[in-house]
Amino acid sequence: MKAVRKLMKVFITRRIPPEGMKILAAAEGCEVSQWDSDEPVPRSDLLKGVEGAHGLLCLLSDKIDKEVLDAAGPNLKVISTMSVGFDHLVLSEIKKRGIRVGYTPDVLTDATAELTVALLLATSRRLPEGVEEVKSGGWSSWKPLWLCGYGLSGSTVGIVGLGRIGMAIAQRLLPFGVKRLLYSGRTAKSYAAEVNGEFVPLDTLASESDFIVVSCSLTPETQGMCDKAFFRKMKKTSIFINSSRGSCSKPGGSCTEALSSGQIAAAGLDVTTPEPLPTNHPLLTLKNCVVLPHIGSATYSTRGIMSALAAQNLLGGLQGSDMPSELSL
């Protein structure tokens, strides 16, 4: 590992897996301070911690905006986020200051796609309800067609955003006998042919899909995309799955309303606004809504790899050399 030329101050906003810590410890000339907790760093501690930092290693729960950048000061050369999403980084402010950004695409694609399909199956086959009935004693006599759900065989799946994760989800779903694979986005993708993907307008995807999976990145264009009108277009028997960002669904209860009024059959959400959801949030009371606490990438190996990659990105930025995964601004 090439030694950094002068003492570089690094602030890490959370406890991260050991793979990344090992890399940073091995780098000479790195002074690491850290919010050593599994809970997000409080705002005031973040502002304090970044003071004078050359490098910042953060998570998606940390909003890196003008206030944080000002608190950090002119030393800051690199921000390395341990995520593929970067909607928590105010890129205009970051670019203005000539700060480089590292992120972790690809390494979490499999884990996230896998979790999304797990969530889809749990939602469409009503697994949480089934498990609960077994635990609570609701499972009494044998009842045919109890807890009937929706099958994938012969269905139409609509993927909003056929990027890396969207493709990986499509590849996992096809063997379940999916008949049509629709997708929407800014442009058609040539690689969509691998999954027989049909590029359609969002409205068409909404009205023709039996299963809708949101896997786009959060941008000004996709913000609030799934609004009242979107849910109204969906089939009454359809299932809505979001493992992208909570804000792709318009806040203000359009999803909640769609679920409680029977506009759609069920929803599975790994992402919400806010995260975490307050425990008295209506979505948590609906039988036809499955909510997970943003665990898309939560496998041991993936988190370890993300940690290592984030550390390597950080060092690349500190040393003024190549970063394995640099976000082009």
Add this chain to the structure above:
Amino acid sequence: MEEEKPWVLISEVGGDHGYLEELADIVKQHFRIICHKELLENPELHGPKIQALLNWKYCPVVEPTLLRLLPALKVVASGGVGVDHLDVPFINSLGVKVTNTPRVVSDSTADLAMGLLLASARRILEENIHAHFCLREMSGEHLTLVPSYGVTNATIGIIGMGEIGYKIAQRAKGFDMKIVYHNRRRRSAEDERAVGATFCQSLDELLGTSDFVMIAVKFTPETRGLIGHRELSIMKPTATLINISRGQVVDQDALVEALQSGSIQAAALDVTHPEPLPRDHPLLGLHNVLITPHIGINTFTTARQMVEKMVRNAVAAVEGSPVPDEVKLQ
């Protein structure tokens, strides 16, 4: 025309144990319906009219006392593929055919099998998953939601590579899982190549190498208690057992012991013995067991396709034409 339609006995329409209205309509296209309750109110009147019985496991229970009321019965058309709930030889001895509904249930069952595997592996149905949000109030092991080992590139060992087992293999392949299987008969080279499956001559070999052991065998005298103490001890301590076959294929007491001792990591079961389990059964208290109440085939589409098949089988038997899905015991 209505007067000429033959009579069929079903459990009931609507209610917890009955047919959905739209499914009953499918039956009504070919039959006039007597519900079980009606029959019992006046067996002398209704019994002799009935030529077909549509059965869904215990709805109604097909016992000698019921069959005795139905002298004109030609067929018991059962829903689902398993017929372990029916005394087929006895029913046949009365000159009555038994039919099932193979193939239509395979997709929904394979889907559920993968759903259980994934839910268990990614820990999404664990107690307090939603309570992750109030972590600050909780202490100890739930303070951090611990990641899982994941499914991609893991090894799945499929015991019973029939129609359902093979569909599970197809789905597993989508997750880049390594697939090994054990079956009475080896599948063709083409079948194996299509899903990248490796045949294990011995069950032990499969058990020793798999991260996920998937039981998809038919329940027969040969498969009763197939997975017991010995088999569970051969499995990896990090392995998960998934059963979508029948509860009796697994020695349940041995399973409890294996889960408690850490001989295997976890289990996910859509089937148990009995169903439902008694409220104080140890399986219900274990944190590393996922149990669903036998919902493998429970999708609206499958239900409709099953009823259509049951009706087709019943019509053929009543008319004396070749019956598509007659169960013939070897």
